[in-house]
Amino acid sequence: MNDSVDPREAALRRLPTSYSLALRLREAGVEPELMCEYLRIEPEALAPLLDIAEAKLACALRPDGSAEAAWELE
Template sequence: MTGHMSPRERALRTLSAPYSLGLRLREAGVAPEVICDYLDVELDNLDAFYRLADAKLAAAESRIAVPKSAKTPLSDRTNR
């Protein structure tokens, strides 16, 4: 089933539920106050929450973007 998903969707699915939900709600245009209620996060902390969620998503996307076959084993890299 993952073959039909975008890399972003696959990356979102690797995140823990609060980060994935928070990013999806923000993207859908849900009001920050409502998002805070869903996530049990104070409004003053929502920006920090999103910085962390965005960083986790970027890391997940970069892992997905590199096919496993393109990764070179460490032994191959050190013998060149």
């Protein structure tokens, strides 16, 4: 069994659950209304949540390890 995980998946696993789930749901093509139900948020909050999730993921993918502080603001 191959235990290697690609860097993006490893970064997603390190994110807080709400951010990781939001990105995974969007990637899976889940409709925004259903995403809001899963995430227990108002529709107006979805776009900002995804923006923050993408920023945190980008930080988590940095090779210099500067990502640790990126998700301390939950």
